[in-house]
Amino acid sequence: MTDPTQNIWISCWLAVSALVCSWDALFCLFRPHSLPGNSLSVFWGPYKYYVEFDLSYGLDHTTGFINAQSAGNLIEALLDLVYLYLVLKASSPKSRTLACVMAMVSTVMTGYKTVLFILQEYFSDFSSIRHNPFSEIFLKWIFPQTLFVVLPLYLTYVFGDHLLRLANTASAKKNL
Template sequence: MEGVLQMPGWILIWFYSTAAICTWDASFIVFRPHSLPGGRLAYIWYLYKHYVTVDQRYADLKDDFVFAQSLLNYVEVVLNIIAIIMHYRKSRHTVPLAFTVTVMTFWKTVLYFLMYLVSDTYRKNNTMVEHIFLFVIPNGFWIVVPFLVMIKLWGCLLPRGEDEVRGLANTRKRKTKAS
């Protein structure tokens, strides 16, 4: 299929990275308490020993919101993998799916970020340095990059160029005459 718009390389790398990181992150939540510091699987999530002290929701086994958010991470991973496969198959549905899953990533992260900010229940005793470097920057990255991906893919969702626009206009005229 010549001329099918596909994802730029940096977005493809983002999708590969997102699939790996979201799987790792969601699995940390799913495998609690074994993934928590001191658990038999804690070595896999070694860096989380610092993160759970700042975002204490990750250490709370009774927090249903973080568990549900992690299940959404798995859905996101599956859709990322499908978008990657569609990219290589040059499917015309690649960009719409990539855009959709990126919107999901963006708003899921915005919601999580806001839940953290509006309630001090899960961030007690954090220093400003911990707050900024272990929560705001990493989570902010998951807001900024998807936003940039959405901007880039938005331009690919609609036809560009005079010929494509004329082609759409002619198609609409034919449909109107046929009605």
């Protein structure tokens, strides 16, 4: 298997993931100012519709889970940006190995956080989304959630496998 830091689609995914996670996190953390009609709402236009779809994004949802999840979003976005810096700017073998570690941690966080988000909704009897027709739930919730579970799990495997190969190669060279 080749070095995953050489795959442009992986860098693109991590860049998109960092942007989406940051945008989403900042919307949640800046509530009520980011909510429709308030001073910062211009930066989150599509959320005008999403807050009606997923009630956990509105101001009335007070469990704190969304803001806690948003803090995790910012951490994983930071790790994605460190990965991109190490791959695109530093680009030495050592920096690429460190980039793999950063990406592996980030993808584990992304997958775990998304599963936790799904479980939170499941154990609350889908209270935030059940008022919607299934077609909307599939398009706006199931499909994106699936994407943010499957891709991170796959990338965790890819980066983990690469790191294990590097460790085995280093161990074999040391034993020679």
